[in-house]
Amino acid sequence: QVQLVESGGGLVQPGESLRLSCTASGIVFSDYAMNWYRQAPGKEREFVIGITSGSTLNYVDAVKGRFTISRDNAKNTVYLQMNALRPEDTAVYYCNAGLFSALEGDYWGQGTQVTVSS
Numbered sequence: 001q002v003q004l005v006e007s008g009g010g011l012v013q014p015g016e017s018l019r020l021s022c023t024a025s026g027i028v029f030s031d032y033a034m035n036w037y038r039q040a041p042g043k044e045r046e047f048v049i050g051i052t053s054g055s056t057l058n059y060v061d062a063v064k065g066r067f068t069i070s071r072d073n074a075k076n077t078v079y080l081q082m083n084a085l086r087p088e089d090t091a092v093y094y095c096n097a098g099l100f101s102a103l104e105g106d107y108w109g110q111g112t113q114v115t116v117s118s
Contacts, residue, residue: 002026002107004095009112012085016116020080022095022109033102034071034078038091038114045094051078052101062088085116 008020022034035050035058049059051069059067066085071078082089092113098105 002097004097004107004109006093006095006109006112009093009114011115011117013118014086014116016085017081017083018085018114019082020093020095020112020114021077022080023075023077024095024097024107025076027097027107029071029076030073032097032099033105034069035096035098035103035105036069036078036080037094037096037104038089039094039111040088040091043091047103048093049080050096050103053099054101056101058103082114085114087116090114090116 003025006022033052036048037045038048039045049069051071066083068081092111094111095109097107
């Protein structure tokens with residue numbers, strides 16, 4: 001049984017930082033691309049950033065220079081470091097796993113809320 005468990009969400013002010021974590025079980029973690037998606041109120045879920053099994057990074061322009069992703073295969077964990085947060089980053093953030101270099105895989109976490117507000 002595959003499980004992805006996110007943590008680290010919360011309420012921050014604009015310009016502040018937050019780090020999300022996603023720990024996986026039930027998969028050979030090192031074989032999987034790990035991605036972060038987000039869904040803002042009234043909008044569709046969108047891809048934000050990902051790291052392939054070979055540690056190649058993919059990300060959207062909206063987070064370039066502000067967000068970074070890393071993985072620790074020994075801990076089955078992927079991290080999303082979010083800096084210089086903006087109100088428009090407010091969303092539920094979802095962890096996603098797909099084989100090798102997939103930008104969207106079959107497995108999803110339950111989501112964690114990130115709110116950026118003064």
